Amino acid sequence: MLRSAMLSLGVLALGGCAGLASWETGERTVYNGKKAAPAAEAPARPERPVGADDHLVQRGDTVYAIAFRNNLDFRELARWNGIGSDYLIRPGQVLRLKPPPPAPRPRFTEGDVETTAAPEADVAPVKSEPITADTPPPPLEPPGAVVVDTAGFQWTWPTNGTVARGYEPAQGNKGLDFTGSVGQPVFAAAPGRVVYSGNALKGYGELIIIKHDEVHLSAYGYNRQRHVKEGDVVTTGQPIGEMGLGPENKPLLHFEIRERGKPVNPVGFLPAKSKPAAKPG
Incomplete structure (x- = not known):
């Protein structure tokens, strides 16, 4: 009986230790056959002090x-x-995030009189010559570059939902908020190239940004799924994602158009015949 009791105690002790057993898999520690959550990636080490700007x-x-x-x-x-x-x-x-300060102009001393170099005179812009049959072709883009011809492109509505909130920059809304159904298609509003597809920008959820030319970008926030990746060339009306849930846990697509980096009212770009009435503030 004494031997049996000792064996039982040994089994219990081994069972208790098994509850804490762990081993390294090369990437993360495993407890009781379950992988632990990966450690958060350490932030990048700055190459110089990071200022407010x-x-x-x-x-x-x-x-x-x-x-x-x-x-x-x-x-x-x-x-x-x-x-x-x-x-x-x-x-x-x-x-x-701000332009660097202008470089100081050189100062010259002539005898007892100190002078400052005169500012550069404005140069009249050079007029471009019209392109003719004899005009040499422009230099080729570097290998791998994607050229998107957006000359004269037309905009379309980014989804079939209705506008729940209009462009109200003073109230913090830099675009249009569309309602609809979770999973309904989100379309490219104009042709271009995807320059961002991810979720690193806080306040936009799963976000897609499309560059249409050197002036215009469009953005599509709170997707449930993104169907395009950075570098993809898209056409007008091409499905690029699916409507997801916004901050209020309701179906939402947040849509913006940026002109030289600044938000503009998308209603001025979208087809007039299809403009839904924005909900009054």
Whole structure:
């Protein structure tokens, strides 16, 4: 009987230890056959101190997304930070969100008189010559670049829902909010190239941003699913996602048009014959 009792105690002890048993799988620790949640990725280490007017680039950031978040023209953001035409950025890079201060003009001393270099005279813009049959072709785009011809494109409504809230920038709404049914198609409002497809921008859920030309972007927020990825070329009316749930847990598509980085009223771009009446504020 004593031997049997000792064996029972041993089994209980082993069972208690098994409840805490763990081993490494190479990626994460496993407890009782279940994988633990992966550890949160450490934030990027900044290459220099981050000021109030700076942005620390994190994994998944793009120039377009950073400019969109801060109501900036992506071209100006790139120019202020010396970013090339490929718009490549890296985690840990610190981007200024305002133009750099002008460089001081050189000062010259002539005897006892100190003078300042005169400002550069304005140069008249060079008039472009009309293109003729003898005009040499423009240089080719670098390999892998996608050229999207949006000359004369027409806009269409991004979904078949109704407008629940109109363009009210003073109240914080920078576009149109559409209602409908969860899962209904979301369409590209104009042809272009997808420059962002993700969920890193707070306040937009699953977001898609399309670049239509060097001036216009459109954005589609709170998708349930995104059917396009960055770099995809889309056509007007092409399904790019599905309507999801907004902050109030109701079906919602938030749609914006940006012009040189600034939100504009989409109603001025969309077809007049299909304009639904916006809900009064």
